[in-house]
Amino acid sequence: MQVYKAFFKVIQKNRAQILIYLVVFMALALILSGAYNPPQDTDFTKVKVNIAFINDDGDSQLVDGLKTYLGENANLVAIPDDTQKLQDALFFRQVEYILRVPAGFAEDMLNGKEVQLEKTTVPDSTSNIYMDLLINKYLNTVKTYTTYLPGLSQDDLTQYLKKDLVEQSEVTMISNGTHSAYAEKSGYYFNYLSYSLFAILILGVCSVMLVFNDTDLKRRNLCSPIRSASMNMQMVLGNLSFAILTWLVLISASFIMYGSFMFTATGLLLLLNSFVFTLAVLSISYLIGNLVKSRGAMSAIANVFALGTSFISGVFVPQELLGANVLTIASFTPTYWYVKANNEITAAVSFNTDNLSSIFTSMVLVLAFGVAVLGVTLVLIKQKRVEA
């Protein structure tokens, strides 16, 4: 097993570069699992938009009432009244709506004059429409009261408003079974896994192939007493064990973070899907390994491939946010089908023939990619040998 051993010696020599991608992935996985908490959909909860409420008017029951009302239907975020700080908050979506009550508003409103509040929003956004609805509702109710019951005291007015606005309609939530909180999180984990897997396998396999494909070394090897079939067999074994080892290391953190969830149907399907994907990536790495000629080109290609496929296939940005053209291009990469299957696995509450057949179709496509690329590589190798 000299060839097999040599394989891992070369990998050992290149471990620093490979470890970087492992660390990057682990960091991403940890940050994600800490930051993201999917909503639990058992009861209806209204979505609260983050808004900033700035009052340039004096204290009045009317404005207080409005603030309380908005506080119940939106999250009031305290932002200092400074132009740049407000601009920053809106730009980075800390708040999506800034409401400014101008001076003299309460008095003018109660006296029936025409008044307007100033809103600063993300143009055309849904949250903008919703907040408009709420605020206009409040003020129109005030107007109705002041029109029909002139001389109403502010005390009574706020009492009436409170009584009216507490009225709520009933909401029935149809939930189709419970969804584990881990499902969505683990989906992200396995999607991100594709990025590191691509980078690590390309780097590892290429660095070995660069050594073994060196012309002088190759000639020396060919005249060694080891049969070429045995040598090839050991290379195949080396590649396979490297890929499986990488896969094992990459999935290991999922067992620590999600525990027994990984043994449910969802978890096992995710594992199976990632394993199938590993084989396809290995085959692509093998092709690249037979094409690159220098170590510089190797890290360039590893980066371009890992980043490129991840960006267009929905690893970093969800597939539903990508344009149709982008997805069409992406469907020529196995990453697209891998991510698609992952998303379907984690979205499914229960598995039936419909979603299972779709999931397995994706897996078969990924595998087909692997086989096709392997075929191309073998032809290429054959041709090279003939030329040599």
Next chain:
Amino acid sequence: MFLFNYRYRLKCIFKDRQLMFWTFMFPILLATLFNLAFANLSSSDNFKKVNVAVVQNEELDQNPAFTQALDGADDLFVVKYTTQDEAAALLSDHDIDGYINFDTDLNLVVNQSGLNQTIIRGFLDDFKQSSSTITTIATQKPSALENGNLEGISSRAEYLKAVSASQSNPDPVVNYFYTLIAMTCLYGGFLGVKEVVAIQADLSDVGARINLAPTNKLTVFLASIMAATTVQLLELLILLAFIIRVLGISFGDQLGYIALTCAVGSLTGVTFGTCIAAIIKKGEGLKIGILIGSTMIMCFLAGMMSANIKYTVMTKAPILGYLNPANLITDSFYALYYYNTHTQFFADILLLCGFTLLFSSVTYFVLRRQKYASL
């Protein structure tokens, strides 16, 4: 002599294909990928009319006021009138966000909590609340109802006036491209590292040869740095033109200031590289590794992986932002694009100049008068 060296350093840099890939092709590729991936990100929260179904039954027919109100809200909803079963089927296929069932009382049926569902609910609440208002008024002042059935309820006044935050759209996606430019500036450090390696006698043969020549080392080095900065600035301007013209990302319209930021950023990047190369005595691999690692950390803090990081740093630890060249470059573009004043922009540029000065003095003091007992 100066021009001779300058010309040959330019040739050396342009011939280095790996270097050209990382400092030039890679940013362009990344910009393209950003554009492909983020194209729909900002429009994803744009308002689209909410699809809603209403179950047709007797209760609904007896409440024409509700149907009227719903028809009046056609800027919010796309309404379908269906049977109960059909509505349920539409809901489970996600064709509608929810359906309204007028069954003694208003009832909304949904299968998830979202903003669209909240809007439908807000509308239903509104209807109920208005009824309550009418009841209150009717009990307080029965005469009000007699003349014209409370017009105020149906005729809605608009109480909000939009004031835009700045002359530019608050679109967080542009920040990703600004950090990308910051990254490209700092990747100019590759050129800086190359130039230091080429002039240090203990790091390369060319360096040993140059140190033998009877030329002032500072003159030679200045020519190298000028060449590196020229290439870097050229690459940066091409990248900028690509991002603005081809990808259509907005940088505002103050081209002069944008060019100034690029020039200062290039210098900061190149001197950043020379500084790292001068301080770290070990091999070129380690120098490059530290350059990439520190650039990535700085870009992460400037919001390259998630724009929110930049905001968190801005509000929670502003000092960290001012000590981060990548953030300063990003922030300069951000300030030019978004702020109405130039105070922040000039503060950023001044700090960047400060960093450039710091990096070049460190480089200068480490590199000068080095003598070797043996090579």
